[in-house]
Amino acid sequence: MTRYLSIEDDDGSVPETDERDVTTLIPDAVDAVLAIAETWLAFDGSPVVRDGNAWTPHKALRRVADHLIDHLAEIECRLAGVPTEPDRWHGRRLTLDADFARFTEADLDEATSRLRRLALCYRSRLAGLPAATLDAPSAPASGAWTIRQIVHHVAGITAYAELLGPLA
Template identity: 50%
Template sequence: MSDEVPTTDDREPALVVVSMIDHVLGLAATWTSWDGRLMRVDERVYTPHKAIRRVADHLVDHLAEMEARLAGGSPIPDRWHASAATTPADLAPFTDQDLDEAGSRLTRLGRIWADRLTALSPDQLDWSSGEGWTFRQIAFHLAGSVYYADAVGDLSTVGSDH
């Protein structure tokens, strides 16, 4: 993922975030057939659990940033290990229960994002205190979280090359 200033367009920011989550969950629906092979992309390792963790962490991190800025405070610095770390939990099989939990977690986070972004005026969406991107840019940046799910890919064809 890139730290370049995100390009925006005329799509509703809430829809951008929710569409990203729909894409991630669409791929995740194929991950219960994961055979345990690690996916290597850009010198990093990805697994189904790690992809879900990274998407959720990214949503939480920027939500905390947005809420702190809207409240007039400073965001807590990001101390995630990001995709550089692969935890033992990331290596576990991805079960139907994991898919259900991921769906609940990401759908709820998507709803929080959609509610917050929809409540902001166009001026608020395009506002920045000078530190960080506008809230519209953050929403479009979050769309890049598909990267983590795309790194795992569509595993609906068992035995295919990933």
């Protein structure tokens, strides 16, 4: 039997979905993250502490990219009919020494390129999927989310940028 990764929102709930076009959710969320990130060039090296975690520009963008990659891999495995590889990262609880580095124009440019490419991968991958595939429970007994639920969850990546917030 194929096992799929069962994921939960931070509060254990299943993400709500709506009728928005799933191909636009991730690109729109990436644009929102990058709009906030443009203000991070003013980062003075002092983290913002919210929800019991230290937040810096590098940490916020690392979490956004990790989230995009992890769930894109989950979607690809789901569509291929193979089990996903469970993640073993520490999520928002982990702040790396590198997260405290100065945030420069080059960092913003690199993040912009990386996140926009990932958003394009989501847009391209989701564009060809019929609603029946987006809404099909892949393994109903496992409690795994539908692809549509995963995409709505991932669109919440803006929360990582919002935890740090604008700095200028």
